[in-house]
Amino acid sequence: MAIGTITAALVIGILVLLLLGVPLAFSTGAMSLLLILTNFGSNGLALVSARIFGLMSDFAFVAVPMFVLMGTFLEKSGVTGDLFRAMYIIGGKLRGGLAIQTLIVAVIMAAMSGIIGGEIILLGLLALPEMLKRGYDKHLAIGVVCAGGSLGTMIPPSIVLIIYGLTTETSVGDLFLATVIPGLMLASMYMIYVFVIAMISPDKAPAATAADLDIPKEEKRRVLRNSILPVLVVAWVMICIYSGIASINEAAAMGAIGALASAAIKKTLTWKLVIEGSRQCLKICGTLMWIVFGATALIGVYNLFGGTAYISSAIEGLSISPLALLFMMMAILFILGMFMDWIGILLLTMPIFVPIVVSLGYDPIWFGVVFAMNMQMSYLTPPFGPAAFYLKSVAPPEISMSDIYRSFWPFIGIQALAITLLILFPEIVLWLPTLFD
Numbered sequence: 243m244a245i246g247t248i249t250a251a252l253v254i255g256i257l258v259l260l261l262l263g264v265p266l267a268f269s270t271g272a273m274s275l276l277l278i279l280t281n282f283g284s285n286g287l288a289l290v291s292a293r294i295f296g297l298m299s300d301f302a303f304v305a306v307p308m309f310v311l312m313g314t315f316l317e318k319s320g321v322t323g324d325l326f327r328a329m330y331i332i333g334g335k336l337r338g339g340l341a342i343q344t345l346i347v348a349v350i351m352a353a354m355s356g357i358i359g360g361e362i363i364l365l366g367l368l369a370l371p372e373m374l375k376r377g378y379d380k381h382l383a384i385g386v387v388c389a390g391g392s393l394g395t396m397i398p399p400s401i402v403l404i405i406y407g408l409t410t411e412t413s414v415g416d417l418f419l420a421t422v423i424p425g426l427m428l429a430s431m432y433m434i435y436v437f438v439i440a441m442i443s444p445d446k447a448p449a450a451t452a453a454d455l456d457i458p459k460e461e462k463r464r465v466l467r468n469s470i471l472p473v474l475v476v477a478w479v480m481i482c483i484y485s486g487i488a489s490i491n492e493a494a495a496m497g498a499i500g501a502l503a504s505a506a507i508k509k510t511l512t513w514k515l516v517i518e519g520s521r522q523c524l525k526i527c528g529t530l531m532w533i534v535f536g537a538t539a540l541i542g543v544y545n546l547f548g549g550t551a552y553i554s555s556a557i558e559g560l561s562i563s564p565l566a567l568l569f570m571m572m573a574i575l576f577i578l579g580m581f582m583d584w585i586g587i588l589l590l591t592m593p594i595f596v597p598i599v600v601s602l603g604y605d606p607i608w609f610g611v612v613f614a615m616n617m618q619m620s621y622l623t624p625p626f627g628p629a630a631f632y633l634k635s636v637a638p639p640e641i642s643m644s645d646i647y648r649s650f651w652p653f654i655g656i657q658a659l660a661i662t663l664l665i666l667f668p669e670i671v672l673w674l675p676t677l678f679d
Contacts, residue, residue, distance in 0.1 A: 245552045248277065252544065266586045267529075271536035274543040281547075293542035294535050301491065303408065307527045308494030309399045312475070312501045314519035314526075316354045317364065319505035321472045325350060328469035338440030338447035340376060341386045342433050344369040348390030349429050352397035353476045358621060360522075362391030362632040370637065379446035380641065382439060384649035388629040389432055389656075392621040395584070395614045396425035398480065399494065401530075402617055405588055406610045410596045413607070414490050415483055419674045421611045427670065428615065428660045435656060471507060475500035484678065530585060537589030545593070553594045564602045568665055571595055572616055579620025583628075587617065608671045612664050619657045622650040 252273055259269035278286040325347055336342065344365060351361045365387045373383035395402045398418035407414035440447035479497040482488040488496065505511040544550065560567065578587045592613070599609045621629040630646045637646070664670055 245548055248544075248547055249549060249552065252277070252540070260581065265532075266583055267532035267536040269536070270533075270540040270586065270590075274536070274539040277543050277547075289546065290539045290542065294538055298531075298534075304491045305399075305404055305414070305494040306401060306530065307523055308491065308498050309401065309404070310526050311519065311523045312479075312494065312497035313354055313360065314522045315498065315501035315505060315515070316472050316475070317360055318515045318519045318522075319501070319508055319510045321469070321504060321508065324464075325469045325472060328466050337444065337449040338436045339449060340369070340373050341378065341382065341436045341440075341447055344373070344386050345390045345429055345432050345436070348393050349397060349426070350473065350476070351391075352394040352425075353399070353480075354472050358392055358394040359628065359632050361394055362388055362629055363636050365391050366633045366636040370633075374638070377445070377448050379439075379443075380645060381649040382436070382446055384633065384637075384641065384646055385653045386432070386436065388622060388633055388646070388650065389653035390429070391632075392618045392629055393425065393429060395618040395621070396421055396428060396611075398422065398425075398483075399497075400614060402584060402588070402614045403610060404490070405534075405585060406592065406613060409589060409592050410606055410610065412610060416607050416675045417610050418480075418483060419678060420607050420671045421614060422674055424611050424615060424660070424664055424671055427663075428618075428657065431656050431660060432653065435652065471504040472501075475504055533583060533585045534589065537586050541589060541593055550594050550597075554598055557594075557598055558601070564604075565665070567598075567602070568604075571599075572612070572661060572665075575613065575616045576619060576623070579617065579626070580623045581626050582620075583626075584617040584620055587620070588613070605668070605672060607675060608664075608668050611671045612661060615657065615661050615664065619654055619661075622654050622657075624650075 255273045255276070256269050259272065260266065264272070274290060275287070278290060282289070347369070348361060348365060351364070370383055370387050373386070374380060394400060398421060400418070400421065403417040403421060404414055406412070407417050436447060475497060478500060479493045482493040482496060483490060487493075502511060502516075505515060541550075557567065557570075560570075562570070575587060575591065578591070596606050596609060600606055621627065624630070624647050627647065627650070630643060630650070633646055634641075634643060
C-alpha cells in the first residue's frame with residue numbers, strides 16, 4: 243500500500259473513531275494495530291510492544307507522577323484557598339484587582355502542580371463566585387479563570403514540557419528555563435488586558451470596597467503565614483533544578499515530600515489526604531499513559547512505512563519562507579487543538595515537526611516553548627476546549643456553555659499575539675538558557 247494511501251486511511255480512521263466517541267488513546271492504538279496486522283500479521287505485534295516498552299523504560303518519566311503528586315497534595319491540603327485570600331489582602335483597592343490577583347494565584351498554582359483541570363476547577367470554586375458577587379462582568383471573570391487556569395502548560399514544572407523533552411530528546415531543565423519569561427509574559431499580558439478593561443469600563447471590573455478588606459489582623463497573619471508554605475516548596479524545587487543540586491526526577495520527588503511537609507505544618511496532613519491525593523495522581527497519570535501508549539504505537543508503525551519522511555518531504559517541498567512554514571505549523575497545531583488532547587497532538591506531530599524546525603536552523607528548545615503556548619490555546623478553543631467543561635462542572639447554573647465560550651475569544655487573541663512575538667523574537671525564549679550555559 244502506498245504511503246499516501248496509508249496516511250489518508252489513518253487520518254480518516256482516527257477521525258471516524260473520534261466522532262464515534264472512542265477515546266483518543268484507543269483510536270490511535272486501534273489504527274496502529276489494524277495497520278500492523280494488515281501488513282505483517284500477528285508477528286508484527288512485537289514491533290508495537292517493543293516501541294512502547296522502549297519509551298516507557300525511560301527513567302525520566304518518573305518526574306511526571308512526582309510533580310502530579312506534589313500538586314495533588316498541595317491542592318488537598320487547602321493551601322490554595324489561603325493563597326487566594328492572601329493575594330486578595332495584598333491587592334487592596336486596585337481597580338480590577340480581584341481578577342489580577344486571580345491571575346497571580348493562577349501562576350503560583352501552575353508552579354505548584356501544572357494540573358490544569360484542577361486549577362480551573364479550584365479557581366472556578368474560589369475566584370469566580372467572588373468576582374461575580376462583586377459585580378465583575380461575567381465574561382471577563384470566566385475568561386480570567388480559564389485562561390489563568392491554563393497557564394500550567396507554560397509555567398514550570400509543566401507536564402507538557404516534560405513530555406516534549408522526553409519525546410524530542412531535549413533537555414527538560416533548559417525547557418523549564420526557557421519558558422519562564424514567556425510564561426510570565428503571557429500572564430502579564432492577561433493582567434494588562436484586565437487593567438485596560440477596568441480603566442475603560444470601570445463597571446466591568448470594580449475595585450474592592452473597604453468592607454471587603456475588613457479582615458481581622460489575626461486572620462490576615464494566619465492566611466499570609468500559610469500561603470508562604472507552598473511558595474517555599476515551589477521555590478526549593480526550582481532552585482534544585484536550576485542550580486544543578488538535583489536532577490528533574492529528584493527535584494520532583496523532593497517537591498512531593500515538601501508538599502506533605504507543608505500539609506503537616508498546616509496541620510491538614512491526614513491519611514485521607516494521602517490516599518485521595520495518590521488516587522487522583524494515579525487517575526491523571528493512568529489517563530496520560532494510555533494516550534502515550536496509543537500515540538507511540540501509531541507513530542512507530544507509521545514510521546515503519548516511511549510516514550514521517552513522507553510528511554517531512556511534503557512540508558519541506560512547499561515553496562514558502564521558513565517563517566511562513568512556522569506559522570503554517572502553528573495553524574495546524576491550532577486546528578488539531580480544537581479536536582484533540584495536547585499529548586496526542588505532541589506525540590503525533592513533534593516527531594515530524596521538530597526535525598523540520600531544526601533543519602531550518604531553529605532551536606528545538608525554542609520550538610518546545612512555542613508549542614506549549616499553542617497548546618494553551620487548545621484548552622480554550624471550541625468544540626473540544628476542555629477548560630469550558632472543567633469550569634461548567636463548578637460554575638453557577640445561570641452560566642451557560644455559550645457564555646463560557648464567548649468569554650474565551652479575547653484571551654485566545656492575546657495568546658495568538660504572544661505566539662507571534664515568540665516566533666518573531668526567539669530571544670524572548672532563549673535568553674535565560676543562554677545566560678545559564
